[in-house]
Amino acid sequence: MNVIEALKWRYATKSFDKDKMVSKEKLDIILKAFNLTATSYGLQPLKLLVIENKKLQKDLVSCSMNQEQVAQASQVLVICIETLIDKAFIENYFSLVKSIRNTPDAILNPFKDFLIDDFESKSESEIIEWSIKQAYIALGNLLTVCALEGIDACPMEGFDPTEYDKILNLKFKGLQSVLVLPIGYRAADDFMAELKKVRKDFNDSVIVM
Template sequence: MSTIAALQWRYSLKNFSNQKVDDDKINNLLEAARLSASSYGLQPYQVWVIQERDLLAKLSEQAFGQSQVRECSHLLVFANETVISDATVERYFARHYQQTQTPVGSLDGYADHIKSAMAEKSDDSRRAWAEQQAYIALGTVLTEAAVLGIDTCPMTGFDQQAFNQTLGLSQYGLSACVICAIGYREADMQSPVKVRIPREHFVRFVSLKG
C-alpha cells in the first residue's frame, strides 16, 4: 500500500506527449481530490477540468506561455471560495446530516464552534485558509496520479485574474489558486534523479526530554 515507489517515479513534467488520459483515470483523480483531507471537512474549493484545446492555448498565454498548459491532456484548476462565512459551515452540516442520517441540529454546538473560529480570522486569513485546503487536495491528486502512472505538473505561475475572467470563476465566488497539468511523458523518457534534502537534515524526532 506504500506510495513511495510511485513518488520516486513522479516529477513535474515540462513537456507532455500527445497521449490522452482516459475518462476513468481522470475521474479517479477527481475522486481523490473530493476525498482529500480538509480542515473541519468544509472543502472550501472546487476543481475545474479543462481539456478543450483552444481554451488550453488561451490559458497557456495567461500562464506566461508555459507549454505544459497548452500540451497537457487535461488541466485541473483548483479554485478556492472567496467568501468564507456561516453559510459555508451550514452547507457542510446540511450535507453531514443528510449523508450520515444524524438528527438535524444534533451538532449545533460544534457548528457554532467552527463559525466562531472562522469569525476570528480576517477576510484575507479566511481566503488564505481556503487556498491551503485546495493545496492539500492538490497533494492528494499528485499522489494518486503517481500511483496510476500519470504525469503531472503543479503550477502557480499564472495570471490569477486572467484565469478568473476567462473561466468565469468570479461569478461562482471562486478564484484560481493553483493549477495542475495532467498527461503522459514520451514513452522513452525516464524519470530524472530526484534531488531532495537528505533525510538526516530533513527529519527531526522531538521529545520533551530534548
C-alpha cells in the same frame, strides 16, 4: 508501483505527449480523489475545474508564463477556492453531515455554532489564506494519486490568477484560482524524465523525537 516507487518515479513534467490522453477511468479516479481530500473541519472550500477544451488550454498558455505544458496536457486541473465562506456555507455543511450520519442536532449544534462564530470573527483575507492552505493539501493528494496511477503532472504556481479568473469566468462562479495542474503523459523527448531525483538525505528531513 507501491507509493514510494511512484513518488520516486514522478517529477514536474516539462513536456507532455499531446497525442496521449488520460482515460476516462483514470480521470475519474483523480477527480474522486480530489473530492476525498482532507480539509480543515471537513468544510471543503474548494472546487476543481477540469479543462479539456484544447482551444481554451492554448488560450491559457499566455497567462501561464508561456508554459507549453498547459496546451500539451491531456487535461488541465485548476484548483479554486470558494470566495464566500459564510454562515450559510457552514450551515449547508452541517446539513450534509446530518443527512449522511443522522447525527442529532444536540451533538452538531455546539460545533456548528463554534465554527460560525470563528469564521465571522476572521477578516476576508484571513479566510482566503485559510482556504488557500486547503488547496495545497488537495494538490499534494492529487500529485500522489497521479503518480500511483502512472499519470504525469506538473504543479504550477507560475500563472496569472487574475487572467485565469477572467478567462474562466470564475468571479461569476464565486471562485478564485489558486493552483494549476496539467496532467497527461510525459513526452519521449522530455530530458527531465531521465534526471535523477534530488532530495535531501532522509535523516536531514525527518526528526524523530
